[in-house]
Amino acid sequence: MKKPKLQLALDQNSLPEAVAVAHLAGPIVDIVEVGTILELQAGQLAIQTMRKMLPDKMIVSDTKCADAGTTVAENSSKAGADLMTVIDSATQATMQAAKKVMLGIQVELYSAWDFKRAAKWLELGIDQVIYHQSRDALLAGKSWGEQDLTTVRQLIEMGFKVSVTGGLTLKTIPLFAGLAVETFIAGRAITGNSDVRAAAQAFQDKIIEHWGTNV
């Protein structure tokens, strides 16, 4: 089974803080995400900075685009992003517009989707989704369970490349063993450590332990 990628979510409140983290952990991960919080704070300067700083990494613009798919995708693309997120409740028209501009469109699964709706995304050529525990749901005490894993499996079987995020730790990563997860996204589980470089490496090691190194 292919090794899932490790994506570093940068959700700092300022670009200097994000750069400091990316400087250390960026070289270790596979994908660097300019998270929504950071992008709303620092704008496209954040994308441009990561693009220049880490030229060999995939860069995600986490816009959670809900409308104006063409413009948002053009702006993300111009700034140097390889991937962009759209929200599940965006219309088909918005998703299609974004997809025309940018190949790598990822649908964020919040509360506005079901498998029927997801099948339509595949028809548009959008085959990447992000399954997650909302941060606020996690704060309310919810965590990963069998139902989540079943849903992730079903999405993979439909043909989606599934990114998984929300409260992932070295303890929860093994729950997904045996599943062809495309990408694990970790934010504060990495950035909340005093040694973010070692924390990122520990995630990569844990992934390799369960999925091997084939890419």
Add this chain to the structure above:
Amino acid sequence: MKKPKLQLALDQNSLPEAVAVAHLAGPIVDIVEVGTILELQAGQLAIQTMRKMLPDKMIVSDTKCADAGTTVAENSSKAGADLMTVIDSATQATMQAAKKVMLGIQVELYSAWDFKRAAKWLELGIDQVIYHQSRDALLAGKSWGEQDLTTVRQLIEMGFKVSVTGGLTLKTIPLFAGLAVETFIAGRAITGNSDVRAAAQAFQDKIIEHWGTNV
């Protein structure tokens, strides 16, 4: 019936362009919105700029927040926004978190809502919604119809302050006559004119023509 407010949506790709428009049309409108496109481009600097530039206007941070309600609301509030948008597919937990930080939370109605769901927002104390024709839907040829007006009426009767947006023009504003619309949001219908000041004034005049001047 109370005069609906006029909200100027700034969706320029750069802050200088947005400032140029706000400089002329800002004093005429009731609310200035830092649109999602602009906020993703320029970050919170856009909110801070509008706050300082137009101290007596309401400022909207159009984050379409989907997660991390506390942080996004804190950042918008610190930058000077009075109102912030959340997406319909955000969880109740996210909306509640945002509402705890910022009184003025507006739910953007895309495809992830129904009246039952909306009733729960009211229970959280969130009584502002934004009903709109998506820009991409408009580009696909859809426009305002009887069904839209019926939905807006139902939301008002439920107790929502309803903002209306998407392809509004001087010709479509009168369609809402007799409805207690809270706010009309116009973007390119104002900013796409050579004289944006006159265009904003024409919107205000059209609203006053149908709703009067009571505020």
